[in-house]
Amino acid sequence: MKTFEELGIAVPLLQAIREMGYEVPMPVQEEVIPLLLGNDNDVIALAQTGTGKTAAYGLPVLQKIDQPQQYPQALILCPTRELCLQIAGDLSDYSKYMDGLRVLPVYGGSSIESQIKTLRKGVHVIVATPGRLLDLMNRKTVDLSAVKSVILDEADEMLNMGFSESINAILAEVPPSRNMLLFSATMPQEIARITKQYMHDPREIVIGNKNEGNENIRHIYYMVHARDKYLALKRLVDYYPNVYGIVFCRTRKETQEIADKLIQDGYNADSLHGELSQAQRDYVMQKFRLRNLQLLVATDVAARGLDVDDLTHIFHYGLPDETESYTHRSGRTARAGKTGISIAICHIKEKGKLRSIAKIIRKPFEQGVLPTGKAICEKQLFNFVDQIEKVKVNEEEIASLMPSVFRKLEWLEKEDIIKRLISLEFNRMIDYYRDADDIEIVNEAAPGRESRKEYGDRHSRGKRAEEGYKRFVLNFGKTDGLYPNQLMELINRCVPGKVQIGRIDLGDTHSFFEVEKNAAQRVMDRMNRYEVEGRAISVEPAQEEKSWKGKSFGNRESGGEKNWRRASPARSSYAERRKRKSST
Numbered sequence: 001m002k003t004f005e006e007l008g009i010a011v012p013l014l015q016a017i018r019e020m021g022y023e024v025p026m027p028v029q030e031e032v033i034p035l036l037l038g039n040d041n042d043v044i045a046l047a048q049t050g051t052g053k054t055a056a057y058g059l060p061v062l063q064k065i066d067q068p069q070q071y072p073q074a075l076i077l078c079p080t081r082e083l084c085l086q087i088a089g090d091l092s093d094y095s096k097y098m099d100g101l102r103v104l105p106v107y108g109g110s111s112i113e114s115q116i117k118t119l120r121k122g123v124h125v126i127v128a129t130p131g132r133l134l135d136l137m138n139r140k141t142v143d144l145s146a147v148k149s150v151i152l153d154e155a156d157e158m159l160n161m162g163f164s165e166s167i168n169a170i171l172a173e174v175p176p177s178r179n180m181l182l183f184s185a186t187m188p189q190e191i192a193r194i195t196k197q198y199m200h201d202p203r204e205i206v207i208g209n210k211n212e213g214n215e216n217i218r219h220i221y222y223m224v225h226a227r228d229k230y231l232a233l234k235r236l237v238d239y240y241p242n243v244y245g246i247v248f249c250r251t252r253k254e255t256q257e258i259a260d261k262l263i264q265d266g267y268n269a270d271s272l273h274g275e276l277s278q279a280q281r282d283y284v285m286q287k288f289r290l291r292n293l294q295l296l297v298a299t300d301v302a303a304r305g306l307d308v309d310d311l312t313h314i315f316h317y318g319l320p321d322e323t324e325s326y327t328h329r330s331g332r333t334a335r336a337g338k339t340g341i342s343i344a345i346c347h348i349k350e351k352g353k354l355r356s357i358a359k360i361i362r363k364p365f366e367q368g369v370l371p372t373g374k375a376i377c378e379k380q381l382f383n384f385v386d387q388i389e390k391v392k393v394n395e396e397e398i399a400s401l402m403p404s405v406f407r408k409l410e411w412l413e414k415e416d417i418i419k420r421l422i423s424l425e426f427n428r429m430i431d432y433y434r435d436a437d438d439i440e441i442v443n444e445a446a447p448g449r450e451s452r453k454e455y456g457d458r459h460s461r462g463k464r465a466e467e468g469y470k471r472f473v474l475n476f477g478k479t480d481g482l483y484p485n486q487l488m489e490l491i492n493r494c495v496p497g498k499v500q501i502g503r504i505d506l507g508d509t510h511s512f513f514e515v516e517k518n519a520a521q522r523v524m525d526r527m528n529r530y531e532v533e534g535r536a537i538s539v540e541p542a543q544e545e546k547s548w549k550g551k552s553f554g555n556r557e558s559g560g561e562k563n564w565r566r567a568s569p570a571r572s573s574y575a576e577r578r579k580r581k582s583s584t
Contacts, residue, residue: 029055046066056464077158091127147174152181185328221345221366226479236370310338312341473512496518504512527539
């Protein structure tokens with residue numbers, strides 16, 4: 001293994017990184033630094049987050065700066081404000097002994113006038129999010145004509161966030177003779193297009209295998225019913241008393257709901273999603289970095305680019321739609337050679353996604369068994385005892401208080417004091433798990449029969465409609481984010497005029513509802529003409545329930561929140577399609 005000196009790093013940078021605790025280069029640094037210190041070397045580096053990427057490109061970029069020249073010579077593009085600030089902060093630390101070197105973070109959510117003012121004074125390195133940089137370029141306040149190095153950090157994330165056009169516009173303004181480095185955790189087709197269009201005979205460096213997950217991460221899944229997902233999350237959080245992690249949810253609504261439940265149950269948690277203002281996001285992230293929060297509940301979009309050290313766990317409260325996103329999620333833990341745990345809380349319909357993800361990360365998922373209440377209480381108790389053993393006692397500070405305490409407790413034996421201390425700390429948890437039922441284990445071997453049986457049993461008591469009403473079955477359920485108020489809203493939006501709605505029975509994948517008989521035909525005809533987010537609505541009389549039990553309704557990406565307000569006319573109604581099919 002080479003040293004940083006052998007890689008060619010200059011003395012001012014060496015002095016700074018030694019003070020930061022850098023001893024020997026990490027694999028990605030050993031590969032990338034010599035190439036970027038040279039000229040006309042384009043590099044594609046496929047590596048996970050937390051592998052030392054910033055130093056890999058930051059040190060050679062800083063070393064090649066011509067400090068007397070007060071114009072942008074290096075451009076670093078990244079997906080989010082948080083990552084932008086993190087990179088700029090690291091570069092400032094590296095350049096501590098390079099007097100007069102200026103690094104400017106450019107991002108949305110802060111004063112553009114202030115950024116313009118700093119640009120006019122002269123900067124050497126710009127770290128930017130694509131949207132804000134393009135805004136500055138359109139205002140003719142930033143000149144990229146002398147840029148020697150361009151870095152795309154977390155390129156796949158930027159493309160996932162829709163920055164493709166902005167990146168194209170920016171790269172068109174930098175000289176073709178510059179060095180270019182593209183860092184990405186995965187290699188989707190859009191990345192390949194950029195490399196072909198803008199890079200010249202790039203060297204490809206792969207740390208691990210392409211798209212492979214971090215080797216230091218354990219991947220565990222727990223298969224539960226959809227209704228038990230929060231209870232499973234709660235048990236797992238309780239089982240890891242020193243947990244410090246992120247809970248990833250699919251939608252903003254789900255993110256806020258899970259965060260609220262965790263807070264109500266006494267956990268140090270908060271939410272991070274797109275509906276928060278920038279000030280709110282900053283406040284939440286500051287609390288999380290200071291460990292005033294144990295759990296951050298976030299959407300994929302909100303959590304992109306987060307750079308937080310020492311995370312112990314990543315929880316997937318529903319697997320992402322894009323399997324590559326799992327790599328980014330789980331890569332938030334086990335950074336810089338440390339270990340971490342990535343836990344997926346799944347229901348049976350996500351089994352296929354698990355298989356797809358396992359192929360991408362080239363690692364199998366361990367099937368987890370949810371801990372019992374007794375095991376959780378024991379784990380919490382031993383953790384508490386460890387804290388008592390390791391607590392630092394300041395003899396001088398408490399010396400004057402102890403005589404009064406001893407007198408107050410002198411009638412108690414040592415065993416009594418310990419019992420009372422334990423009860424004071426754990427009575428609430430012990431009471432909860434004493435009364436809590438074990439979470440039902442899902443039989444993965446026969447998912448179709450089990451899920452249909454569960455659904456049929458739950459609704460067998462209500463197959464007959466109330467007098468004067470007609471009963472229908474709808475092809476949406478709770479795993480699609482459907483609840484009674486949304487079903488009523490959906491009916492009202494699809495069917496003009498007043499409709500009297502009766503009993504509603506919601507299942508995981510299908511739902512039953514009743515409407516007054518004189519409106520029944522109109523409701524069925526009208527609703528079958530509409531679709532929700534590209535998926536056709538299917539409403540059939542409930543007497544056909546026996547036929548849909550064996551019917552395949554195609555691939556359903558369940559677990560997401562549908563936009564129930566967007567009921568749009570289908571190209572042809574479901575009834576018409578059935579009629580055409582039967583006639584052929």
